Amino acid sequence: METTIVNNDFKSEEYFINMGPQHPATHGVLRLLLTIDGEIIKKVEPDLGYIHRSIEKMCERDSYQQIVHLTDRMDYLSSHINNEAVCLAVENALQLEIPERVKVIRTIIDELTRIASHTLWWGVMGMDVGALTTYFYGFRDRELINDIFEETCGARLTMNYNIPGGLMYDIHPNFVKRVKSFIAHFKTKLPEYDSLLTGNVIFQKRTKGVGILTKADAISFGASGPVGRGSGYSCDVRKHHPYSALDKVPFNEALQTEGDSFARYLVRIQEMWESMSIIEQLIDNIPEGDYNVPTNAVIKLPKGEFYQRVETARGELGVYIISTGTKNPYRLKFRSPGFSNLSLLNHIAVGGKIGDLVATMATLDLVIPDIDR
Amino acid sequence: MHISLNSSNIIFGWLLNFMPATAVGIIEMVLIALAYLTLFAVLGLYLVLMERKVAAWFQLRIGPNRVGFQGLLQTMADALKLVSKELTGTVKADKFLYNLAPYFVIISSLMALAVFPFTKNLQAFDINIGIFFLIAISSVGVIGILLGGWSSNNKFALIGAMRSGVQTISYELSIGLSLLTMILITGSLQLSEIIEVQKNGWLILQGHIPAIIAFMIYMIAGTAETNRAPFDMAEAESELGAGFHTEYSGMKFAYFFLAEFINMFIIAAIATTVFFGGWLSPFGITESIPWLGIFWFLAKTFVLVFLMMWFRWTFPRLRIDQLLTLEWKYLLPINLVNIVIMAVIVWLNLTIQY
Numbered sequence: 001m002e003t004t005i006v007n008n009d010f011k012s013e014e015y016f017i018n019m020g021p022q023h024p025a026t027h028g029v030l031r032l033l034l035t036i037d038g039e040i041i042k043k044v045e046p047d048l049g050y051i052h053r054s055i056e057k058m059c060e061r062d063s064y065q066q067i068v069h070l071t072d073r074m075d076y077l078s079s080h081i082n083n084e085a086v087c088l089a090v091e092n093a094l095q096l097e098i099p100e101r102v103k104v105i106r107t108i109i110d111e112l113t114r115i116a117s118h119t120l121w122w123g124v125m126g127m128d129v130g131a132l133t134t135y136f137y138g139f140r141d142r143e144l145i146n147d148i149f150e151e152t153c154g155a156r157l158t159m160n161y162n163i164p165g166g167l168m169y170d171i172h173p174n175f176v177k178r179v180k181s182f183i184a185h186f187k188t189k190l191p192e193y194d195s196l197l198t199g200n201v202i203f204q205k206r207t208k209g210v211g212i213l214t215k216a217d218a219i220s221f222g223a224s225g226p227v228g229r230g231s232g233y234s235c236d237v238r239k240h241h242p243y244s245a246l247d248k249v250p251f252n253e254a255l256q257t258e259g260d261s262f263a264r265y266l267v268r269i270q271e272m273w274e275s276m277s278i279i280e281q282l283i284d285n286i287p288e289g290d291y292n293v294p295t296n297a298v299i300k301l302p303k304g305e306f307y308q309r310v311e312t313a314r315g316e317l318g319v320y321i322i323s324t325g326t327k328n329p330y331r332l333k334f335r336s337p338g339f340s341n342l343s344l345l346n347h348i349a350v351g352g353k354i355g356d357l358v359a360t361m362a363t364l365d366l367v368i369p370d371i372d373r
Numbered sequence: 374m375h376i377s378l379n380s381s382n383i384i385f386g387w388l389l390n391f392m393p394a395t396a397v398g399i400i401e402m403v404l405i406a407l408a409y410l411t412l413f414a415v416l417g418l419y420l421v422l423m424e425r426k427v428a429a430w431f432q433l434r435i436g437p438n439r440v441g442f443q444g445l446l447q448t449m450a451d452a453l454k455l456v457s458k459e460l461t462g463t464v465k466a467d468k469f470l471y472n473l474a475p476y477f478v479i480i481s482s483l484m485a486l487a488v489f490p491f492t493k494n495l496q497a498f499d500i501n502i503g504i505f506f507l508i509a510i511s512s513v514g515v516i517g518i519l520l521g522g523w524s525s526n527n528k529f530a531l532i533g534a535m536r537s538g539v540q541t542i543s544y545e546l547s548i549g550l551s552l553l554t555m556i557l558i559t560g561s562l563q564l565s566e567i568i569e570v571q572k573n574g575w576l577i578l579q580g581h582i583p584a585i586i587a588f589m590i591y592m593i594a595g596t597a598e599t600n601r602a603p604f605d606m607a608e609a610e611s612e613l614g615a616g617f618h619t620e621y622s623g624m625k626f627a628y629f630f631l632a633e634f635i636n637m638f639i640i641a642a643i644a645t646t647v648f649f650g651g652w653l654s655p656f657g658i659t660e661s662i663p664w665l666g667i668f669w670f671l672a673k674t675f676v677l678v679f680l681m682m683w684f685r686w687t688f689p690r691l692r693i694d695q696l697l698t699l700e701w702k703y704l705l706p707i708n709l710v711n712i713v714i715m716a717v718i719v720w721l722n723l724t725i726q727y
Contacts, residue, residue: 017528025611039693128611130602130690136432202603203689354532355692358612
């Protein structure tokens with residue numbers, strides 16, 4: 001059998017262990033090649049490719065409407081935001097004027113997606129440090145968001161609600177009412193998260209001072225999203241390059257300066273509050289109007305290169321399209337947040353214990369299909 | 374082996390009429406062993422069910438409720454499944470040790486179960502070094518865990534086993550010392566004697582402050598001793614898959630699994646006996662009905678078991694170095710000071726009795 005051990009100069013006490021591809025802490029088919037001395041991590045090498053589906057290559061074959069559907073399968077927890085990235089890139093290339101209504105609805109669903117993703121992350125984070133109960137609390141609230149999505153988009157996970165030019169159909173009549181009741185519900189439940197996990201002494205001991213990423217390293221490794229912001233690196237695309245309705249909504253960028261696992265944890269908790277505030281500001285003022293602008297059945301982008309960045313729940317997602325003027329892109333490249341966030345795992349996990357590695361990996365919030373497209 | 378319940382005395386007295394004493398002794402032993410095996414299985418299965426139900430209540434779920442009334446037969450069905458499962462193992466495992474390991478674990482917990490007085494005289498054997506025996510026998514279990522992890526030729530299992538070894542050896546000190554603190558009051562290691570002393574007030578009341586400290590240390594160390602969350606370093610499912618029993622399947626896995634729950638019961642039962650008066654009713658309210666002792670013993674024990682389940686479903690897991698720091702830097706020094714305080718209290722006769 002072919003072996004992928006790159007490091008052959010083991011010291012006598014060190015040994016090699018395979019964490020994954022089937023391992024509870026890697027949340028999917030990520031394989032980590034660990035070199036360990038007792039309990040202490042000496043080296044972490046991520047090995048990818050177990051869920052590679054050639055999405056970028058498939059994009060070269062498909063029309064732009066079809067590409068949107070493929071992006072659902074990358075970071076399945078922020079599927080709506082992924083869809084939006086491609087749609088925005090196409091719309092900007094075509095210089096379409098998007099109705100205000102579409103922009104507001106897109107932003108509301110973006111933020112709902114972010115909350116859904118963070119509640120799931122919170123549940124799994126607790127599970128990774130050994131508190132299994134958090135998982136069910138996280139899922140309780142996530143289910144409510146999924147119900148809203150199901151009613152409006154017809155799907156709970158891979159939503160496909162965006163199309164180039166707007167939305168696939170208008171929002172459900174119940175949408176506004178249900179979102180409001182969810183926000184009212186979640187405002188009472190989010191403090192529960194703090195009392196169950198954030199304030200717990202054991203949890204703080206497990207995460208404070210663990211997996212420290214300095215601001216300089218965060219920038220040089222290309223960290224984005226809560227991972228970068230946990231290190232004090234202001235990298236929120238929503239703030240710096242606002243898209244959709246985000247330029248009209250005031251909100252705070254969640255920032256922590258410690259750079260440890262606990263800081264990244266706090267950033268995500270704070271982001272849920274911010275997302276709720278964004279939704280609250282928009283939900284009462286959804287403008288009337290069309291829910292999409294008609295496009296040609298066959299979309300042909302002008303010749304050139306186009307880039308669009310959005311902030312998914314995990315960080316900055318970039319869509320880079322090279323078009324030769326045909327109905328398919330010549331090349332389409334996704335800049336996925338998970339990939340760059342994974343690349344710093346070796347840097348911050350070395351020297352820690354096995355338990356630290358798991359806690360650190362949980363705060364990086366990796367979604368493997370996003371890393372391995 | 375000595376059993377002095379009236380009904381059993383009648384039966385064995387009748388048997389002596391037409392059998393030699395040795396044969397009656399053997400029959401007595403076999404019957405008691407069978408009774409304990411049955412108790413062991415039933416207790417193990419229903420503790421598993423209790424854990425699943427308690428976990429469900431903590432986690433906004435319903436829990437098993439399909440097999441039997443309200444899921445009462447669920448764990449029976451699980452056990453049947455485990456019995457009928459094919460036993461698989463790793464190719465290069467050390468077969469002898471690999472097969473031996475589960476028996477160490479289960480026999481140690483079965484033997485520990487035998488010394489508890491469930492009520493007055495309902496005790497399989499009442500040795501004069503009962504507490505010592507309990508501490509000694511419960512450390513045999515860790516040999517099984519170490520052997521299982523070592524022999525199954527799996528690095529995750531090995532890490533789990535080593536963690537478990539370190540943890541159990543460390544926390545045994547705390548268990549021993551906190552029990553020793555209470556022995557200062559009773560002046561006896563015999564379990565029946567310890568309960569007799571508590572007729573004037575449970576030891577946790579008699580020993581007041583140092584006794585409460587000892588109880589808290591005992592519960593922390595006891596949770597660690599049974600390898601349960603927040604000290605489940607040996608399994609640590611998010612880190613090591615399943616830890617030391619990764620490579621075990623079917624009934625061998627079930628042995629480890631059952632032993633964990635029985636150990637939890639044993640830890641709670643020791644606490645009941647030493648701190649909360651064993652089968653004695655609170656303030657002697659049902660002293661005239663001796664059979665109710667079983668009820669009181671089980672009620673107290675299950676409250677403590679529930680406490681341990683509460684820990685498990687609320688707290689995150691400690692890291693291995695934090696676990697050792699807690700023991701060697703905090704619990705052990707506190708314990709040593711505590712034992713001196715208790716000695717002074719007993720010496721000055723400051724214990725509370727009613």
